[in-house]
Amino acid sequence: MSDKTPTKPRTVTVAKAKGRPMLTWVGKKPLARLTAYPAQAIERFDAPTPAGVGPGSSSARWAGWPAGLPQAGLLYHGDNKDVLAHLLATGFRGQVKLIYIDPPFDSGADYVRKVQLRGAKGTVKIDGEDYTLGEQIQYSDIWANDNYLQFMYERLLMLRELLAEDGAIYLHCDPSRNSYLRLLMDEVFGPDQFVNELVWQRVSAHNDSARFGTIHDTIYYYGPAERVWNSQKIELGEKYLEQFFDQVEPGTGKRYARGDLMASGLRNGETGKPWRGINPAERGNHWKVGVSTLDQWDKEGRIHWPKSNGVPRLKRYLEDAVQQGGVAQDIWTDIRPIHNQSQELLGYPTQKPEALLERVIASSSNPGDIVLDCFIGSGTTATVAQRLGRRWIGCDINKGALQTTAKRVQALMREQAAALAAQTQSSLLAADDGGPEAAPGPAQLSFATYRVNDYDLQIQHNEAVELACQHLGVARTRTDSFFDGTQGGRLVKIVPFNHPLTPLDLEAVRTELAARPSEERDVLVVSLGLQHDARAWVEAYNRNRPINKLHLIELRTDRKFGGFIRHEPLWAAATVQRQGERLVVEIQDVVSPTILQRLNLEQGVFRAQISDWRAVVDTVLIDPQHDGQVFNVALADVPERKQDLVQGRYELPAPPAGSTVALKIIDMLGEELVLQWPLP
Incomplete structure (x- = not known):
């Protein structure tokens, strides 16, 4: 190292x-x-x-x-x-x-990745109606x-x-x-x-x-x-060609555009000399090429002479422009x-x-x-x-x-x-x-x-906040930088779920309210857990306070709303067998409680059922010699299209005896499950 x-x-x-x-x-x-x-x-x-x-x-x-x-x-x-x-x-x-x-x-809007379950024609049949899309909050930039x-x-x-x-x-x-x-x-x-x-x-x-x-x-x-x-280089569009190649050469019928023969600034030498009675220095310019080259171009008919006594221009033919293309500009x-x-x-x-x-x-x-x-x-x-x-x-x-x-x-x-x-x-x-x-x-x-550090909890927080707001009936406020929404005339603040509610979190709420002197609504503070001194802090704060009272919901134990945040991990049934020189990995079933929960929230009274477990699986990875730390991908099953399903049964060369075979399953919401088997 x-x-x-x-x-x-x-x-x-x-x-x-x-x-x-x-x-x-x-x-x-x-x-x-x-x-x-x-x-x-x-x-x-x-x-x-x-x-x-x-x-x-x-x-x-x-x-x-x-x-x-x-x-x-x-x-x-x-x-x-x-x-x-x-x-x-x-x-x-x-x-x-x-x-x-x-x-x-x-920009004041959540960025939401649309997640489509796998299946024929991009849909998965469930009881009651067809389900096509789930949503997962990826990050919020409010x-x-x-x-x-x-x-x-x-x-x-x-x-x-x-x-x-x-x-x-x-x-x-x-x-x-x-x-x-x-x-x-x-x-x-x-x-x-x-x-x-x-x-x-x-x-x-x-x-x-x-x-x-x-x-x-x-x-x-x-x-x-x-x-x-x-x-x-870029391809020139029809509109551009029609607009700029507006000249027609007599005799040949060729279309051309007129290009500059002069550039700004005075120069000595060939490019600064007068040509055909035209002195570029009088205009503060110089020719882009020497006068001998101008003579040659004029002999070849490549100079456009205006009818009035104007500055000659260079003919840029349409056929050359189409063949060569243009150079990308700043638009x-x-x-x-x-x-x-x-x-x-x-x-x-x-x-x-x-x-x-x-x-x-x-x-x-x-x-x-x-x-x-x-x-x-x-x-x-x-x-x-x-x-x-x-x-x-x-x-x-x-x-x-x-x-x-x-x-x-x-x-x-x-x-x-x-x-x-x-x-x-x-x-x-x-x-x-x-x-x-x-x-x-x-x-x-x-x-x-x-x-670099473990950010799984922070990623899960966005998803949990969205689900908690649905569960509590909170109307999300997308333009407020501090409060997450409103419920029944109260402001709602959802404390990050990777730690219990502490007096520091409550001080932040008090500081925010002090910065809003015209705000008279009470505040509902939602957390996953409570530090032992948090409730006492709220009781002392609310004493003799007519407005901006704080109310708490602790999602783990609250009698009315508690028990909501119970994360059931991804589950799978699979087998690994050595068959001669081949290793056979077969998945029998995969259950994603998180996806089922999201589907049930969307379906209301209908309960979601997924007939084919492969509809919830995005990727299958296999490491036949897992060292317990780095997952070395030897086989990856990543269907190219959303309507395609993972195979579920895989064969690959058998590793040496004593190896650990690891199977990683990733569902359509990004949750991962790693199963391991020691080979005899």
Whole structure:
């Protein structure tokens, strides 16, 4: 293990922001020092390839890679603040060539991933009616403005430390917060690092009432003058061609557009000379080419002479433009969003199309460069980086995002491994060592998943809050940064379920009420448990108080509402047998109480029944030689389409006697179950 790989918490430093202007908000503070926690390896995937086939580990591209980490893609589960600190402590400071982030926009809406159970035509039959969709809260971006700015400020400071000297960062945002984020980017990276404000037209029209339709996102692109840059060609649209190629050449009938022959600024030499009675210096300009070249172009008929005494222009023929294409500018109208029938669609409302990430990654990185996305979401950045031959690092606090990303990358790596196996060794090496213009081979055919701190409880909290609100009849308030909703004329505050209610939680409620002097409603505080002194604190607080009284519901023991939060884990029946040289793993049944509970809530008086257990299973993974720590995926059953079901019976080479066979089952809501069997 390298000394750079932390095995216990360490302190890392972060330099101050020096850019101007500087945005101010309540609670703003620099991020000078922070604790870097160690990471625990939890899963490893290696695409199956014949011996000697693959990108190889001795390539110079891995020279600066931390010795304690596998030469593979890296996927981290945890708060990205903790993950970025870990990366700084591990040896990635100044190593990342390209960062793309698509953070929550603070738009005042929950981000909900639609989860469709598996089955014929995308539906699962249950008693009473057809059920097609369940919903799982992935994360909520409802933050007070000051908290949101501090959240982004801290992460941008850390990302700057990870960025290489010639690296670039792209920040994707929408109109709700882009002005604030532009100022933050100027402050952290410096206004001299600003390269582009890119406008991506997401949809062609939007029926907004009483205003112009909002149909675009903004992407801020920052980087130094000396940075990687590969210009991107685009196909010219019919509307563009009709608008600009509006001239017809007499005699040939060719359509052409008129291009400038002059550029601003005075020059000496050939490009500064007068030509055909026209002196460019009188206009403060110079010719783009020498006068001898202008003579040649005019002889070839490539100069457009206006009827009046104007400046000549260069003919740009339509046929050449169609063949060569155009160069991408700062307004992107040629990349379509993911529509309902797209094969890319994974149910994430903020999912971005692969074509968008392909333009970003191809423009600002080369094969073998490190690409980082610390809001990985549905995994588009990692998937495109893998396809384009880049090394990649991704992280997310949400386990569902990690599972979705892992499935996409696994499928792509298997395809790439199969393609490489079909090539000769010489052609493989040529593809792997090609420059930016060559078709890049994969930089790696494996990836490892790590956990930085344990965030399972925080992920379950969002789901539990949603269910608790349904159970208690709470009307959710999406625009309030503190209270979760209202019930019967009372405000409702749901305390995070990963700890019992404490006086500190109650002090936070009192502080919030003090900041709202006109608020007269009582407050219902909901928790999973109570610390012994919490109830006494409430009794003392409520004494002689006519308004803003506090009421408690403790979900474990309350006589009326108690017993609701009883998490029944995923359950499965399966067998493992050795049959000669083969290992046979067979699943007989899987029950997901969480999915059944969600279905029962949606169905009302009807009770949900699922006739085929495979409808609730998203993924099946097998590790035939599990070491008790890292799950090494030897077999992955990930159906390509939602209407397809997992197989349920699997055969693979038998491991040595004494091995432990591990089976991991992931349901459609992302809950995992690992079963293990020792082989005699």
